[in-house]
């Protein structure tokens with residue numbers, strides 16, 4: 001009897017629709033039962049030798065999903081006839097490609113032609129968040145890999161100088177609420193930005209200010225010092241760059257956000273309350289973050305014949 005009830009619940013849970021019919025929890029249960037475990041294990045091992053990879057994997061998933069949907073288009077290498085997303089300036093600092101290749105290779109050995117690159121990116125981002133100390137959550141799988149990757153599509157990515165209304169508009173176009181935009185920005189609890197992404201805040205900011213007035217003056221000195229090492233010098237978003245925590249939101253309250261697009265969330269009264277909430281309550285940040293991540297992982301996914309399972313993540317079959 002109990003077994004029957006559990007089975008029934010399993011069926012109901014795996015039957016939950018995500019607005020993406022071809023996707024489900026346990027998608028690989030019959031075809032590649034260890035797919036999730038293989039990715040999780042690989043992420044765990046990789047982060048032990050390179051904790052900064054967590055940020056790379058998380059950002060890669062975001063860039064993938066915001067351009068052409070979560071279809072691993074971000075992984076395609078350019079060819080002589082096609083400049084791919086990868087070669088856009090907005091993407092040059094992405095890291096983690098080798099990790100995805102490595103995971104794909106292992107999965108191809110275990111279950112050839114079954115696990116899509118798009119699912120690997122989504123699972124790796126999810127596992128990276130967890131191993132960095134963030135929330136644990138489940139995502140449905142079954143994303144197919146896309147056949148298009150064009151440099152010009154990267155204009156759908158938000159640039160670092162956007163103010164909160166521009167961010168709100170861009171995220172709304174992808175179906176996200178204001179609160180979801182703010183909580184997803186909390187991904188900047190991991191990783192770094194390079195000086196080229198924020199140096200315009202430090203000199204000749206606008207006609208009346210030399211330095212961005214939304215920036216704390218001591219923190220402005222810290223950023224200038226970072227930039228004295230050149231455009232590629234890295235500035236952590238918060239004091240714990242490899243820990244998934246709410247320190248990012250605390251930094252915004254101190255006017256120590258690295259990008260304009262970070263600090264604007266506190267400067268603008270429409271989003272300040274949300275920032276204050278997450279700064280005060282890390283559990284609420286974690287809860288809302290994982291929900292928004294599941295939503296992001298379903299953006300315009302390709303199902304069935306709309307895509308393929310790439311054999312090499314860098315090349316269309």
Ligand code: HEM
Nearest residue numbers: 055056059062093158159160184187191192193194197261
């Ligand atoms: C709200 C709009 C966003 C803007 C304008 C933005 C912009 C940026 C920029 C400019 C960088 C630094 C790139 C560099 O200088 O090398 C960066 C890094 C990063 N972004 Fe975002 N981002 C946004 C939202 C997101 C979202 C939604 C996620 C994930 C859910 C994300 C995850 C990351 C991560 C983890 C890093 C650090 C990467 C590393 O250290 O390798 N970002 N972002």
Ligand SMILES: *[C@@H]1O[C@H](CO)[C@@H](O)[C@H](O)[C@H]1NC(C)=O
Nearest residue numbers: 162163164165166167264268
């Ligand atoms: C954001 O930037 C846009 C374009 O520059 C501008 O029209 C708008 O007034 C700005 N909004 C805020 C809240 O600063």
Ligand SMILES: CC(=O)N[C@H]1CO[C@H](CO)[C@@H](O)[C@@H]1O
Nearest residue numbers: 089090091092093160196197
């Ligand atoms: C958004 C972003 O990261 N843009 C940078 C991408 O890389 C080029 C070249 O390194 C920089 O000039 C951009 O600022």
